[in-house]
Amino acid sequence: MTTNNHPAHGPVSLDRLHQIREILSKAAAQSDGGNLGYAMADAVKVIDGAITSFGAEPVAWTDEQELRDVEKDGCGYLFKANPISPNADARRVIKLYRHAQPTPVTPDDLVMVPKRLTAENGAKGVLSGEFSETKFINCPECFGDDECETCDGSGRIEITVPVSWTNIKAIWAKGIEHFTTVPHEENI
Template identity: 50%
Template sequence: MTTITRERLLKIKQWRETYGAGHNVTLPTQEAEELARIALDLLDAQPIAWTDEQELRDVAKDGCGYLFTVNPITPNADPRRVIKLYSTPPAPVVPVGLRMALSNAGIAAPESDEMLAATHEKYIQALVTWVKDRKPFQPAPVVPEECPEECPEEIRDLMASHSDALFNDDDAQEIWNACRAVMLQSQYLDLSQPVDPQISEYEKIMLRAGWVMVPVEPTDEMIAAAMECDDVVFDSKDPTAFCVQFREIYYAMMDAAPKPELTSE
């Protein structure tokens, strides 16, 4: 898909009229390459069918006409009456609601659908940044530095359910430190809180682009999914050695997380 808009092509076409035939106007290298590519594509394009003026008149009159095969063109066809037909590129597809969302956010977007369709990922990212800057995030969670007294036993019980190895309080504290660092670095959205309708609409667009939202606190279903997934792989040579597959845990919890409903409104 070309990134040169129809408006830009019209402007280039009118340069001779604007500046006069005796003037040279420099065309940016990138645009020159793009125009050359378009021209070459047209020169190399192959017809998909052919017709003639009589068939086109029948279409205009009766709504029906014949198309004839190419490669090769019918041997007895008169070359003077052959009108070759070519396929056209599909119309540019702009994500639903993107242009209005950009306008409401005050983000300037290209006027043409061609340009917006070709660069829509960049503008969706701009929306993501805009929403992130305006979203009323909850205060950073207060996570104690020291592992709570009741926690080591729970961690030992959890790890013991997957291994016969014994864990002491130092091991539990090390696990707690790793989890605490992740929690403090993360910024969660609290879906239980009222959300600005305008921001909610932008989030729908981001969800269509592959982003996800999850609850601040994992649900019972998410916890169960984490416990039931293939989260630990043991060493066949050393039964006391194992590897925790955090990616599998993450995927399992994401799959079990409640999904915000998207509407087509």
């Protein structure tokens, strides 16, 4: 079994960025020019930008309602970031930065999934009919009164019934609720 414990397989810390910058800077300075030397110098510039954005503070904030207003009306509000208003609902605040922020790394054993299963996100088409459960019902031939080939005399037969779309969505919602990292309003 192979493991990926090497630092190159994980997120890059600020300290690691400084180390990489130093290594590439020295290598670019010692280079005799050419494509590799220019590429290393360009990489140092990119790393400088990443180092700058690592400690970035938000310049403003907004929320989903304001973004909907911008989409609908072409106008919405941005709010001062320092400090964020104590009246703001911290769960709804969307922080805005001058430069794009590093994307969070999703560990290999996790995946991103939709919070809700819908026909629009394709889940209904993929999952409907995929799951079934076994149920036992009274034999419609003999009702358990006599010897029967359908139920072998037991009076009951086993049937397979597809799990309803409503139940699939309920199971999914329960899983999302269990694995979510954000507290729900009703749990606060």
